Amino acid sequence: MSRLVILDARLVDGSGELGRGDVVVEDGRIAALGEGVGAGVQADRTVLAGGRTLTPALIDLHAHLREPGQEVKEDLASGLAAAAAGGFGTVVSMANTSPVVDEPGLVADLVAKADALRVGGRGAARLRPAASLSHGLRGQALTDFAALQAAGAVMITDDGIPVADGRLMRSACEYARDLGLVVQTHSEDPSLRGDGVMNEGIVSQELGLPGNPTAAEAVMVARDCEVALLTGARVHIAHVSCKRAMQVIEHYKALGAPVTCEVTPHHLTLTDEALRSFDPVFKVAPPLRTADDVAYLRDAVRRGVVDSIGTDHAPHTRAEKELDLGSAPFGLPNIEVALPLLYTRLVLAGELGETDLLRLLQDGPAEVMGWPAPRLEVGAPADLVLIDLEDERAVEPERFRSKAKFSPWAGERLRGWPWLTLIDGEVAFEAPEAVV
Amino acid sequence: MRLKARLLNEQEVDRALRRIAHEIIERNKGAADLALVGVHTRGVPIAERLAALIAEFEGITPDVGKLDITLYRDDLTEIALQPVVKKTEVPFDVHGKRIVLCDDVLFTGRTARAALDALIDMGRPAVIQYAVLVDRGHRELPIRADYVGKNVPTSHHEVVKVKITPVDDVDAVELHELEA
Amino acid sequence: MATVQIEVPTSARERKRNLLDFADWTADEIGALFDTADVMAQVLTRTIKKVPALQGFTVGTLFFEDSTRTRLSFERAARAQSADVISFASGGSSLSKGESLKDTLRTIDQMQADLYVVRHACAGVPHQIARWTEASVVNAGDGRRSHPTQALLDAYTFRGRFPGFDGFAGKRLAIVGDVMHSRVARSNVELWRKLGGEVVLCGPPPLLPPDVAPGVARTHRLEEALEGAHAVMALRLQRERMASPLLPSATEYVARYQVTETALELAHPDALVMHPGPLNRDIEIASEVADGPRSVIEAQVAAGVPIRMAVLYTLLVGKR
Secondary structure (H helix, E strand, C coil): CCEEEEEEEEEEECCEEEEEEEEEEECCEEEEEECCCCCCCCCCEEEECCCCEEEECEEEEEECCCCCCCCCCCCHHHHHHHHHHCCEEEEEECCCCCCCCCCHHHHHHHHHHHHHHHCCCCCCCEECCEECCEHHHCCCCECCHHHHHHHCCCEEECCCCCCCCHHHHHHHHHHHHHHCCEEEECCCCHHHHCCCCEECCHHHHHHCCCEECHHHHHHHHHHHHHHHHHHCCEEEECCCCCHHHHHHHHHHHHCCCCEEEEECHHHHHCCHHHHHHCCHHHCCCCCCCCHHHHHHHHHHHHCCCCCEECCCECCCCCHHHHCCCCCCCCCECCCCCHHHHHHHHHHCCCCCCHHHHHHHHCHHHHHHHCCCCCCCCCCCECCEEEEEEEEEEECCHHHCCCCCCCCCCCCCEEEEEEEEEEECCEEEEECHHHCC | CEEEEEEECHHHHHHHHHHHHHHHHHHCCCCCCEEEEEECCCHHHHHHHHHHHHHHHHCCCCEEEEECCHHHCCCCCCCCCECCCCCCECCCCCCCCEEEEEEEEECCCHHHHHHHHHHHCCCCCCEEEEEEEEECCCCCCCCCCCEEEEECCCCCCEEEEEECCCCCCCCEEEEEECCC | CCCCCCCCCCCCECCCCCECCCCCCCHHHHHHHHHHHHHHHHHCCCCCCCCCCCCCCEEEEEECCCCHHHHHHHHHHHHCCCCEEEEEECCCCHHHHCCCHHHHHHHHHCCCCCEEEEEECCCCHHHHHHHHCCCEEEEEEECCCECHHHHHHHHHHHHHHCCCCCCCCCCEEEEECCCCCCHHHHHHHHHHHHCCCEEEEECCHHHCCCCCCCCCEEECCHHHHHCCCCEEEECCCCHHHCCECCECCHHHHHHHHCECHHHHCCCCCCCEEECCCCCCECCCECHHHHCCCCECHHHHHHHHHHHHHHHHHHHHCCCC
């Protein structure tokens, strides 16, 4: 039997503040928690939390881990280690790899590899892979959802490429509903989006960069919501970036459509003004929008319209981001800074409560997937994160576990850094500052 | 910079220019085919004054041109400030002309070198002569003036300042000393 | 080396490092550039059309997008001042070769050029390159964004050719055509306004969206745009835009937006007609206008080398 004791932590979960206390972890589960329960307990490891915040490890329903085929950008080992460093205990990996994860064998491979990574304490979050909606993300033929699910896929998505064909989307939703699978959409109308590399607006016109209008997103969100209404399938709208798209979602939620939605850390904190630097690090899809859009998204978060925050962690090589804005790929790495970024910019700025933020990273995504809400309670899996809310530290991309060692927030001083992450009761991440 | 000595006053400047004008006429056996080209900035009024004097003495007004030598300087890759390029106005064909290049001070000879290159790029004069109001020595190139208003031995710590109307409000030549 | 005793004029100025757009250029600095271009134009009329001013400097032309005319113009401008020229041309993206733009630049930088002239199909590349090199950078056209030397030669042509020119204040430039995709239009808007002039933009709705150049007058009616204009610039209509989702047909465009003699009757009596080239005769501009007395299209072409000579001189001399 392995035993780990955490002494004197501030305990918080989706049910609220649980006060200060100790947690005893045995064989990957919480064996005891409460004031003084750890005192004198013999353990393989004792962590002095010193009042830091202990909460269930975070859940990310949206990360690009690039394996198989794009290991130069990221692989399961680096991506899941990065997730653990970011405080995430569970990650849903996207299927736009090479080859695309469209066959049960590929799903099973990913699951097996990720399980192996957790053995021996190498530090890795749990992987729950998504599988693609269409073969090869070509948007033509449906994949075999039932077989993919049986192999371990928990979500169906062509994320990275919008499903242009409405009939294909409808069929996918019909199958997914029958199987109880969530369909996550990358909702952008390809023809309206055109060759846009940034938000269409005053800034894009001034910079002479091809723009991608919010209408491209709003139109597709509307279609996807209609298909959800039509089929009754659980549709999760990924990375909502603008006011118009969010308003469409609010409209359909009010109608009772089985729709949930996600926003990302970057769409909550950056605007299209960032493109004035002509730095392709800021090239993401959907694009960074205006300050108005950011304000609206934050408001939607506060009003509870947003169900989850997903990182859309999308690592690339530095060389790929040192191209021109037209050629550089979309996406930025953020899984290691998401929590401190949002804690600093939203919670410390007084825009969002701390527990509200945690809910969007714990209970929210769990609910989207129909998983049990993660709780600090006896018998629960010991997927935990200890967060230091006081220590302020600059974002140092060279410290990233991710292979993508660059960041739009490089040098920015943030608070709310993960101190220690436990997966199955094993230490999956420990901040260098925590090692005495 | 500190004023050390007044070398020429207005009258003396005028006298020097008159002497140079006579020498030019004598050396060139008249004023036919003669052209005076002044180097920006103070060579220009000197050329104009000499042309007027030659006209007065000979009854023939020589052609007058203005030359900016900035694009011919040999130090453009080294300097820290950017000189303003001025217009060169040589409104006559230099081919076959007897040209007198005019400037205020002859020092290292580098300006004259640049001016010669600039002139020759415009065509092939019959002869180029060189007139200066002051020769202060310290040549860095094998160049000498054909007509000199006044020879002034100087040290490197000294600066010869020529003032000439209408660029300046008086005609004068002064010797200044650079502060340590 | 021995002290150089050529006196530095009191009007000597600090050197600008780059010409990426006009953001950090003042109207006075642009005026000085025009004055320098006058001198350069004079050099080009002489028997020996060459000065030694940039001897010892190396200019690198980096054309990631093909443009023989612009490249030749810059190379001529460099050589007319005795600079050495190295040329790099690359079609397509360097990603296909597995090399980043920065790596490409790093390799080229080994040649130790003092200034790069950069052309790229994507906006912002000259800015990126300026971040990665110590050398000066001149934008020779980046995507739809900017083409500052074209705008300079346009304004320089107007300054030299408009009868009784007395400054840009109160002078109206009408730009007609595919404004949306035009770096020439964007640069001209920026420069003309900086110099104190007014700009009106005109084109079919899909090619003139509302937030192109905020704060600038715009209209979809040619007559409104030309009324009282002192300069009229017709933009090239790319063939691929005709009969696309953006425009019904070339015929429709010609009928509504072609700059014709009739339409020009509304303009200022001395109005000049400009075109950045190459011309689509009888599409965006009637042949009789392009070849007519108001046309300064040839003067624009002639202004290219002196303007670029002035830009190179201004960016290079005073470097150390």
